[in-house]
Amino acid sequence: MNPADRFRSYIAAFNASDWVALYHFYAPDVRLVIGNGTELVGRQSIVEFYAAVKTQTRREIRIVQCFAQNDMLAAELESEFLAIKDAPDFVVRPMAKGDRYYINSFALYELQGDCYSRIRAAVLRREFRPFTG
Amino acid sequence: MRDCDAGSRTWFEAYLDAFNRGDIAQLADYHADALLVEGEVASLLTRKAVRGPSRTPHARMELVSFVGSAERLRIAAEIRATWVDGSEGPSPLDPAFAADDRSTTAFVFLDIAAGRVARIRSAPLIVAPSA
Numbered sequence: 001m002n003p004a005d006r007f008r009s010y011i012a013a014f015n016a017s018d019w020v021a022l023y024h025f026y027a028p029d030v031r032l033v034i035g036n037g038t039e040l041v042g043r044q045s046i047v048e049f050y051a052a053v054k055t056q057t058r059r060e061i062r063i064v065q066c067f068a069q070n071d072m073l074a075a076e077l078e079s080e081f082l083a084i085k086d087a088p089d090f091v092v093r094p095m096a097k098g099d100r101y102y103i104n105s106f107a108l109y110e111l112q113g114d115c116y117s118r119i120r121a122a123v124l125r126r127e128f129r130p131f132t133g
Numbered sequence: 134m135r136d137c138d139a140g141s142r143t144w145f146e147a148y149l150d151a152f153n154r155g156d157i158a159q160l161a162d163y164h165a166d167a168l169l170v171e172g173e174v175a176s177l178l179t180r181k182a183v184r185g186p187s188r189t190p191h192a193r194m195e196l197v198s199f200v201g202s203a204e205r206l207r208i209a210a211e212i213r214a215t216w217v218d219g220s221e222g223p224s225p226l227d228p229a230f231a232a233d234d235r236s237t238t239a240f241v242f243l244d245i246a247a248g249r250v251a252r253i254r255s256a257p258l259i260v261a262p263s264a
Contacts, residue, residue: 033259068200120258122256123257124254
């Protein structure tokens with residue numbers, strides 16, 4: 001599988017909340033920096049972080065574009081969080097049930113074999129979309 | 134730099150080099166007429182060609198990482214922008230600008246059409262201090 005196809009499978013696993021599959025996309029000592037600068041180290045930490053986020057929100061990631069060269073893959077992503085319950089401690093900002101938070105981001109993935117060893121994301125655009133009924 | 138090199142790492146390095154040397158004519162050659170720009174580092178990169186050197190903040194751009202698409206129509210780059218001592222006015226690189234080392238890092242994505250940069254967008258890379 002080429003890096004772009006593998007990346008599509010990775011995002012599909014994320015969107016399906018398939019944590020077991022997601023775990024195996026990461027190198028054991030993977031480092032992930034999300035858009036707000038928080039760094040997570042190790043695949044178990046990452047999976048637990050995402051699983052916790054998905055207890056508060058429904059999140060769908062859409063790949064706008066992705067391409068790879070040598071041991072790196074670049075991606076532009078669109079992501080929307082929908083709060084499925086009140087989440088005053090949500091990682092991005094406090095959210096009330098029904099609120100949405102949109103993020104357009106750039107990310108670089110460094111590959112170690114077939115696994116992601118370093119992932120960093122930077123936010124191009126973000127938009128809070130409060131629930132309007 | 135020839136148009137057939139457009140989208141290559143060498144082509145992009147020459148673009149940054151033109152910026153760092155203040156070579157406005159060469160820099161302008163890289164840009165499509167209807168260039169779309171979004172983001173602080175992207176604005177800084179293109180401003181020199183659009184407004185001229187006297188109104189341009191002085192920064193140096195260093196290529197850290199480069200990913201080019203196979204068809205050479207897209208580039209993703211990690212760029213470190215360093216504010217040069219003696220520059221006038223406040224840094225345009227906030228909020229990611231780090232006062233201590235006067236630099237910021239951004240991911241920059243470019244779309245290339247007909248051998249020119251048609252769209253350039255940047256997003257600041259934020260790394261929170263370790264707990």
